[in-house]
Amino acid sequence: MKNQILSFVFISLIAAPTFAQDAADLPEADPADVESVDALIAAVYDVISGPAGEKRDWDRFRSLFRSEARLIPAGVDPGGEFGLRFWGVEDYISQAGAFLEERGFFESEIHRVQEEYGNIVHLFSTYDSRWKEDDPEPFTRGINSFQLVNDGSRWWVVNIFWQGESENASIPEKYLPQG
Template identity: 45%
Template sequence: MKHKPILVFLFILLAGKTFSQDQSHTANVSTVDGIIHALYDVISGPVGEERDWDTFRSLFAPDARMYIAVPGKNGGVSSLQSITPDEYITRNQTRLPDIGFNEDELYRITNTYGAGSQVFSTYESHYTNKDGEQEITKGINNIQLYFDGTRYYIASIFWDANAKNIEVPERYLPKNRNTEYQINLQ
């Protein structure tokens, strides 16, 4: 009985901490802008920095998928791979911190109808390649979002793993390189 107040205090403290952590996972997903920035932020970081995989998971709808167009051997026809967010984590939980992967959004085109939004998000990735050299890649993440009336969830993401060999068309790049633009068509 003597320790009961301490146990109650610890329970309240831990419950409050858990709630605040859950809030941090959802605090930035009430807008398209917020969830897209959260996606890029959570996968980016310097060499040696662990990523916040709980936040990453919280961005996705149940049964969400990630699709990757993987180039064939010798530059041949690509194949489509489908993975879950958890499979992405398994593949990248040590790789991203090892290469110091950082990805920033350069430009976005968003189309929304009802609860769905389709986002064409042009990105630039910075990382250290297997030869220890800094590398920069530009590409496009094709992101589908679902809005439940309160927050957005990522339903799917599609990207081409051969992005460094594909030039991003001008229409998907900022018009003024010093300014980030967004086009929202609703």
């Protein structure tokens, strides 16, 4: 019993900073963006999408993520090696932001598979990407794997882990729109 109490105290001490370190330096979220899973996912896609020359609302983007959040692209490099990159929110903005704004980029969710338990949600969000909103065909598709949490007052993005479709990794039918 004594060991169980000590274990509980130890775990509580370790976990306490995790629960406390959230919104200190983050911009305040629009309540409509974080009131539901659907709203949160729509806000993420909305912020990154826009025509060439349009500045993205990066403060809105920041407000959707926990401060410890990771954005993790997976894929094959030009040398044929599979790899991952691990970015924080600021890393993503500095690595991808200028490209999205200069080139133009529209990403849309075309299908979703969602699992929930308690305060956590995991979803596979199949997307297609276009350079212009009215492009007849996407230049790529893939899957964004979102991990989300509700802290009792709002929804947060914890991680986005994604991989684009390729010759060696086509999207399974169960992750594509039916019909």
